[in-house]
Structures are given as structure tokens and as C-alpha cells.
Amino acid sequence: MSSRLLASLLFMALLLPVGGAALAAPSEQDEAAAWLARAGQTEGLTGQVVFQLLLGEVALQRGQVNLAVSAYQDLALRTRDPAVVKRAVELAGAAQQYGMALELARIWVELEPESQQARQSLAGLLVMAGRIDELDGPISQLLAADPASLGANFLDLNRLLARHPDKPAVLAFVERMAQPYPTLPEAYYAIALAAFNAGQLERSRFEVRRAQKLKPEWEAPVLLESQIVLKEAGEERVDEAVRLLSDYLQRHPGAVEVRLHLARVLIGAKRYPEARQQFDALLKLEPDNPEVVYPVAMLALQEQDLETARRQFSRLLELPFPDRDVVRYFLGQIEEAAGDKAAALQHYKQVEGGAQYLMARGRGAQLLVEQGKRDEALAFLRQSTVRTPQEKVHLAQMQAQLLREGGQYAAAYATLAAALKLQPEQPDLLYDTSLAAEKLGKFQEMETLLKKLIKLQPDNAHAYNALGYSLADRNLRLKEAHELIQKATSLAPQDPFIMDSLGWVLYRQGKLQEAREVLEKAYALKADAEIAAHLGEVLWRQGRHQEALELWQKAQAQAPHNETLQAILKKFKP
Template identity: 40%
Template sequence: MSPCHRQVDMMKFPRRNFALALIPLLAACAHAPQQVAATTPTPASRASLDQIVETPKLALPKVAMTDNMLYEFLLGDIAAQRNQPKLAAQAYLDLAKTTRDPRVARRAAQLAYESRDYDTAVESFKLWEELEPASPLAKQLYLSLLLSGGKLQEARPLLDEVLRADPASAGRTFTSTYPMAAHGTQDKSAILAWTIAVTHPYPDVAEGHWAVAQAAAAAGKQDLALAEIHRAVTLRPDWDVAAVFEAQLYLNSEPQKGLDLLKKFLDAHPENRELRLYYARALLNQKQFAAARDEFQRLLDDRPDSPDLAFAVALISMQMGEYDRAEKELQQALNKGGRDESTVHYYLAQLNEARKDDAAALEHYRLVKEGEYGYAARLREVALLDKAGKLDEALDALHRAVAKNDEQRVQLIMIDAQLLRENKKYETSYQVLAEGLKKFPENPDLLYQTAMAADKLDKVELFEKLIRKLMKISPDNAHAYNALGYSLLDRKVRIKEAMKLVEKAYQLEPDDAAITDSMGWGYYLMGNLDESLKFLNRAFAANPDPEIAAHLGEVMWMHGDKAGARKIWTDSAKANPDSEALKAVMKRFIP
């Protein structure tokens, strides 16, 4: 059987990259220092809204109550009580327009916010700001509403007023308004131009340069972003937000420079734990494992009861191959509690696998309960039991695995079939796949594996039926064309049709060694030995598989290079003493 006909090995699971696995595990405790809280596209926070309904002393209009006004009051209040905020907001907005009373306008603005009707909210906040022009709150809330809605030009004069009214708070204003503008507008170039314009009159405000740097980075203007954030750091050298953003800009292009900037700031502010966590993660991302571990260890020394930090140190030690140290650190993390015990047992199992102690690994995998790592642990348990030749125990462990989705359910079926096939239980393996196919009749992987199992049992018509169904479902599946094409070649029937199928597969995946082998074998059967050798040599160079070696040796022999054929077969047989393909071809040519 050609390598193109081999079933996928579902038992080969790669070892985890322990350091990369660590990154999401630390997400909850290792963020960059907060820059500015993300601003949602709403005009105000809940606390600010409560202030809207306060009633300071105002010059109120003298308006006589009319039946229509009373109706609007009642309509608005009843609608609000009955959870109809849009109707309530519109009623109070109409009433505010009629009475010109700022108290009513405030109430309209509050209700409009709660209704989440943007157009009504804009109109209500605009009216409130107009009727109470001395209110900073009215201006700020109206400004935030315009920015969150992407109305940059309408917001500009209002922002200028806010800045002129309180220039000492310009920095706070810039750090709060830029995120709203960025959230509300998709045009990054427009945001950048707007941010430059509004911050230009305040050249000594670090937050203004920070805002421009943010906008420039978003617009892809790296040089401008670097220049602006450096100015911000110069103006406020103790501001960790600016220092971190400057480092972030370098981490992608000049990572070491970014790391150096973070370290420099940390050296000046060693008490900044949040920044140290960020620095540790940055080192981890750059695969500077020893330095990253040192930083996590410093944090752990300050917080010796933290299971997450202990776990982080352990995983880095695993990544560095220091398994004895990692085992002690994982045991410490286990003893501290907090971290899910199953997670720690899973990594202890991985550690023991890495140092070739399968028995210890198996013991820890069995301690992993169902959860995040339960499924993966069961599969590793199956693989280790299969490796030890304990088929029944492996199948039992497999049947205890709990799949979370259809993809995993299909995977379990195929692993079940693989275990049986590898133990030469071909008919039972086929039955497992056939039963699985009844549950997932359109699954391409299951169709392919079932077809291959049918071919192994010489169920030729069923094999072709399943493969053609797969071609229909997945018309770009190169292995489907190759499987049918090679099957025809192997049986030496419908050779021209077989070559068309193999050529189709080759067009889809010209670098696949198994398909290249099929091309070479097809040319051999058609009598074109030179072309056959070209393809078979390329296939063997890409993958020195014993079945490809069997084909290559046969064609070399027929081409007159008997010594070369003997060497290919002999060398391959030494490396693959159980290869049936090699045994068969050598028996035919070297009795």
C-alpha cells in the first residue's frame, strides 16, 4: 500500500510549548499598566447620569402649565415606569422643547441615554447644553456622546470650550476623549488629523502627545507615533502608561529595544508590580526564558502564596528543560492550592513524558479530572497505554474520554479505529468507522478513513463509492483523488483514468511526497521510466518512506541500475525491518 493510503495517525500528539501555554494562563494577572479605561459609546457613566437629575439654582422660564404639558409629563413618567424608555425620552424631549426648562432637558437627556436611542440622545443633550450653558457636566456629557458617535467635527468646538474652561485638566481631558473618538470613528487618518488639531495648542501636556501617538500608531504612522510618545515620556518620565506604550511600539520591530525601555523604567520604579508582570510576559513572548523566570520569581518572592506565579515559574522551568526544578515548583503550586489541581497534574504528566518516565506520566494523567485538560489527558493516557502494548486498557481509557463537540467525537472514532487497525483487527476497525460514518455521514476525514479501511479489506466498490462521495463534498481534497487514482494503479486497471486522478491531486498539492510517489508509479506503469524516476527520486528525497523506497528501487532495477536498487532496498529495510512493501519487492527481485 502506498504512503498515500495510510490512515492518519491520530495518536501522535505534539508536546505542548510550555512557555506559550503559560501566556493565556497568566492573562488574568499580567496585563500592561492600564492606559485609559475603554470608553463605551455612551454619553456618561451611571454616576454621571445620577448628577443629571440634580437641580441647582437656575434661572427658570416662567411657563404656564397647560393640559398638553400635563399630558406630556404624565406620558413620560408612566412610560418610564412601564419600561418604555424610548417613549418616555421622546415625551420629555417634546416637553423640554416647549417649556425650555433645563430641569426637563436634563430629565430628557437621562431618559434618552437609558433608551439607547442615539439620535434622540444627541438632540436631548444638545438642548440641555443649550439651556444650561454654564454647566460643565452638560458640555462633557454632550461631548462624549458626539465623540462616541463619530461626530468629530461637531465635537471639536465643544471640546475647545471644555479645554479653555479648565486648561489645568487638559491632560485628563485628552486621555478620556481620545478613546471615545477612536471607538466611534473607523477612519484612522481622520482621527489622527483631528487629534493633532485639538492637542496642538497644548504642546507641554504629555497626555496630548500620548493621544497623538495612539492615533498615529492606529493609522500606521510608526515614526510619528514613536516621536510623539517619546515626547510624552520626556514630559512625564514617571508615567508608566507612556513608558509602556513606547516599549510596545518597539517590541514588534526592535524587541530588544522595547525590553530595554521596560527594564529602564522598572529600575527606576522597582515597586511597580503590574509593570513587572508585563515585563515578564514580554520576555516570555521573546523566548528569553531565563530572564522571564527571574522576573516571575521576584514577583513570587513578594507574594509567596500565589499559586499562579508559582505555576508560571514552573512552566518556564519546563520550557528550559530543567525538569527536576520544574517538578518541585509544580508540587509547590499544587500545595499552595488555588490553581486547579487537574491543570497541575496535567503538566506534571507532560513533564514526566518529556523525561521519558511514562509510568509517572500515566499516573498524573489519570489524576486529571474532566475539565479544561480532561480530554487531552485521556488521549495521552490512551497513547501511553497503546505504547506499552495494553490495547484493552487503552480502549477503556479512550471510551472514558468525554468529547465536547463533534470534532472531538469524530477524533475519538478514528483513534478507536486506529488502535484496532494497528493491532491487525482490520474488520473490527472498519466496523467502528462505518458506525461512526452513520452518525457523521458528511465528515470528510471520517469518509476518507472509512474508505481506506474498506480498501484494506478489498471492498473495492465500497471504497470507490466513499471516495467519490468525498470528492463531491470536498472537490479540492487532493488526497481523495490520489487515493482512488493510486488504488486503480495498484490494481493495474483503468490506468489512463487513474493518471488523470493522480494528476489532479498533483495539481492541488505538488509538494506532497505521497502524491508525487503516485505520479512516479503511474509513469512507470505507462512505460515512461525516465519520468517515473524523476518523480520517485523527488518523493524519496522529501520522505524516505519504505513504500516509496520499494517503488524507487523497482524502477531503478528496471532501468538497469540494479546496484542502486539493491542499496535503496537494503538501506530502507535496515531502517524499516517490518515493511511488508519492501519484503515483497525484494522477494520478487532478489529471491
């Protein structure tokens, strides 16, 4: 018999819905074979029963699960033999016919009231059915039958009922289970956790302190109490949690989980130097624990302590840390920050997957561009392995950006158009392809794409803005352009680039003073070269030439290659 009855029950309750995988278990087939052999020797056995036995097993072997379940259900009700009933419960549960499995389990317990397996099956099915009101008997019997694992089994109670939506009912149930065990700290802890999940924080703290009193060295209660304290917002709550954890560590300096939790609380409160102290202590206690080394490395990186970050991330590559790709990515970031771009590139190239994969490919490509290897950078991106539709979008965008930066506008457009052909209603691709089409003078295509995007996303401010700005910049259909940009403004009133578009269309309409006011507001929010170019032109048209020149000069110093600015400078200052 298992030493952890509720652990087995928890496993069954959580994993039973896996479907037919359990149907072909060798032990079950052996039991069925044994039953068939025993049944064949039983006097008075009807041919119908033998036929159904054979029918059930043959159907099971052929994958006809429903037929097998139906045959065994009928046999279980006919024969009331415990072996057949057990087999029927297993098959019905594995086939996810839980109502039938529950009724059969009740029969099994009735036939074999001393069977732990029968009671476990019944309890597990009651949990899955949400029948918490019927669980008292089965669970209390399982707890009493396993005294050696009583504490561990109480710790499983809340996990067992984690899916039950009525948290106060779960709390009441745990209280009833704990009542016979007034000296068991795990029982009070289970009540405290159930109260916490039910939102009864005062009750939870009261019960967790009872557990602490009975078992002062136990880490779990102090960890839960700190969570109770932090449940309510406020800096004073953080201070109280820090005091609580620190006091415990003074008494038990080797408590790794408590110290790790304290370090995380300090990071959450942005108290980085104090967190660093805790992690330094943790490294002395457990230098080979990846859960310690990783946050130390991240904290050092955040504090720009590159040497410590490099050392700890490199250490992770020697430890059983599961996400080696994230380690390689951050090592690349460290080497970039340290100025060793060759080493950074090597790390980025070694990132093979994960959330940082495309970022690593993008950074690697950018480093190649900085070395004057634009073609190699493009090849590096094109060799990337992407799986999801969103990853394909991001990769196309990165390639297009690299091509645009190299002045290869037609190639950028072709890249985006090819990606859009595969995902014709992808919003980001519609937007980027429209801008690439405009760059090549494909204005009708640009309008078509943006109007499609607006139809798909009526609240997309940037789509309205792009279409309105394009019309205004070409001095076409200014009334329509104004309406489109006004719509964008209503959706994103504080966006400086949309303000820039509004100022520009007002300028095109001859409303110089209104245009200047809007553009000055936009420039105050974002000192962008394109906004400066437009504002300067308005100032120039108002006769304020010196102001315009000074603004353009300042913008040119910050963005010497901005195309809009260069065009206006050529126009007014050839």
C-alpha cells in the same frame, strides 16, 4: 459625582449596546415612578400625557420596548422635562435606537447644561456614532470638570475612540484635548499612543519622550517606546529595545511591567538564557504573580529544565491562575518526559476542558495503550466530553486511529462512518472514512466519498492522490489514476507521498525509468518505508536486486511493521 468621568463614559460607550438588560434597572424604575408621582400633582397636566406615561411604563414592564421608547420620545418632545428626557435617552440607548438617543441627549444637555450625566451621555452617543468632529466641546468640558482624575482620564481617551477607523482624525482630536495641559505627562502619552495607532512612529516617539521627561519614573512611556522601536523589523531593532528597557531597569530595578516586557522581547528574539535571567529576577520581586510564574514555567519546559518546570507549574496550582487545565496538561508533558507515565496519566485525566483537552485525552489513551490497556484506552476516549463539531471530528479520528493500530479495521470504519453520518460534508471525516472503507475492500464507497470530497474541495490534493493511488495500486483505470495524481501533483508539487503515488502509477504503466526517477526524488525528501517499498520494487524489476534488497533492509530496520513493506518483502523475498 464619579471621580473618573471618562471611565464612566468609556463603560457606557462600550457596553450600552447590551440591549434590554438596562431597561429594567431599579434606579430607572424609581425615577420613572417619581416622575409619575410628580406629574400627577402638576396642574394642567393633560390626560393624554398621563396616559402616555402609564403606557410607556406598562409597555416596558411587558417587554414591549419599542412601544415604550416611542411613548417616552413623544413625551420628551412634548414636555421637555429633564427627567422624562433622561428616561427617554436611557430607553432609546438600551434599545439600540442610537440616532433617537443622540437627538434626545442634545435636548437633555440643552435643558441641563451643568449636568455631568447629560454631557457624558451625549459624549458617549457621539463616540458610538463616530461623530468625532462634534466631540471637542463635550469631552473638553468633562476633562475640565474632573481635575482630580485628569491624568487617568487622558489615558482613557484612546480607548474611548479605539473603534474609530480614522486614526489620524483621532490623533488630531487628542492633540486638541491636550493643548490646554502643557505640563501633564499623561496628555503627551495620549498623543504618543494616538500617533502610534496612526502609524506616525517618529511623532509617537517624540511625544512619548516628552512624557518621560515630565515623569521619569513612569513605566508606561518606556513600554510604548519599546513597542515603537520594535514596530520595524530587524535584529538591530530588538537590540535597541533591549537596551532601552535595560537602561530603565538600571534606574528602576523594581519596575515589574518593564522587566516582564523585556523578558518577553528576549523570548521573541529566542535569547532564552537572557530571558531566564529576567524571569529569575521577577520571581524574587513577585513570587506569587501568575503572570511571572507561568512564563518562567514555560521557558523552563522549553529548555528541558524539567525540575524547574515541574516546580513552577505546581506552584501555579496554588495561585489564582485561571487556566488550571493548561497547567495540568503541561505537568503531564513534564512527567512523560521524566519517564513517570503513571503520574503523567493522572495529570492528563484531570484536564477537564480548554484548548489542551483533546490532546490530553489522546496522550492519556496512548499511555494506556503502552501499558497494554487498549480497551481501557478506548473507553477513556469514549468517555470524553466534546462540544463543538470540530472536537467531535478529532475525537472520532483518535478513536479510529487507536482501533487501526490494534488491527480493528472494521471498528475503525464504523466509528468514522457514525461520525460522518452526523456531519456528512465534513472534509476530514470524508477523507478518513474513505481510507477506512478501502481497508475493508469497500472500494466503491471509497470512490464515492473521495469524489464528494473533491466536489466540496476542488483544491484538496490529498483527495485526488488517494483516489488515484487506490486505482494504481489495484492496477485499474491507469489513465484516470495518472490524471488524478497529476492533478494532486500540480496542487502540491513537493509532497513526497504524492510523488510516491506518481512513481507508482508510472511503474504500473510500465514506465520504469520515469518511475524510478520520481520515487528516488520522493525518497530523498522523505525516507519513508512505503516509498522505500515502491522504489525497491522498481529497482528489482530493473534487475538491480542488490540495491532493492539493501533499501528494503534499511527501511525494515526503521519501520518493521509497515504493511506495504511487509507485503513487498513477502512477494519478492518469501
